[in-house]
Amino acid sequence: EAGVTQFPSHSVIEKGQTVTLRCDPISGHDNLYWYRRVMGKEIKFLLHFVKESKQDESGMPNNRFLAERTGGTYSTLKVQPAELEDSGVYFCASSQVGLAGTGELFFGEGSRLTVL
Amino acid sequence: AQSVTQLDSHVSVSEGTPVLLRCNYSSSYSPSLFWYVQHPNKGLQLLLKYTSAATLVKGINGFEAEFKKSETSFHLTKPSAHMSDAAEYFCVVSPFGSARQLTFGSGTQLTVLP
Numbered sequence: 001e002a003g004v005t006q007f008p009s010h011s012v013i014e015k016g017q018t019v020t021l022r023c024d025p026i027s028g029h030d031n032l033y034w035y036r037r038v039m040g041k042e043i044k045f046l047l048h049f050v051k052e053s054k055q056d057e058s059g060m061p062n063n064r065f066l067a068e069r070t071g072g073t074y075s076t077l078k079v080q081p082a083e084l085e086d087s088g089v090y091f092c093a094s095s096q097v098g099l100a101g102t103g104e105l106f107f108g109e110g111s112r113l114t115v116l
Numbered sequence: 117a118q119s120v121t122q123l124d125s126h127v128s129v130s131e132g133t134p135v136l137l138r139c140n141y142s143s144s145y146s147p148s149l150f151w152y153v154q155h156p157n158k159g160l161q162l163l164l165k166y167t168s169a170a171t172l173v174k175g176i177n178g179f180e181a182e183f184k185k186s187e188t189s190f191h192l193t194k195p196s197a198h199m200s201d202a203a204e205y206f207c208v209v210s211p212f213g214s215a216r217q218l219t220f221g222s223g224t225q226l227t228v229l230p
Contacts, residue, residue, distance in 0.1 A: 003159070004159065033217070035218075035220075041222070042220045042221065042222050042223075043206065043220040043223075044220070045217035045218065045219075048217060056217065058217075059217065091159070091160065093160075104162060104165065105160075105162075105218070106159075106162075107152075107159040107160035107161070108159050109157065109158055109159040110159065
């Protein structure tokens, strides 16, 4: 069974440009999460989808970040326009609905974003 | 509110010696606690979890952790380190039975010396 896949693995862009990160969760997982680790800091929650609906987006830093989950399958996270402080590793995770409360999330390898 | 403190940012041990990675937590709720590991260029992998059952939790690859409510600790141990254990380890807390977001510690980088 395929795990959580993220694309691209690494993106280098200039300040002011736009980047879109993609996450394909494990098939059948209704919960999808985005987390971010800025250099030297903790991994921080960004938002949580249940199917196509945003369940919790309290961790989104500002309105330059837009997350979508079309049809409850894959998700995209767009940063527009990117700023230097957006650099970091963006992790996606998924879980089945019944296991959501136990925290058994399956993580992707992350997308590293570098903003110059 | 909840928080996690990993007391050591780096731990270095010799192969074959015990591993101890320390974690203290704070939670307003009965917590679920986890340890995740990240090997280089890999995703985060669940090592073990505590969800209010047995306080001594066994995980994969010989790791275990003990939930001590009186000390608000959830330290990770392994009797004998292996070279393949070299990775970054994260202690994580979430409110028990909730689908709310996980709160991560800052991570402990484990180095295993030959």
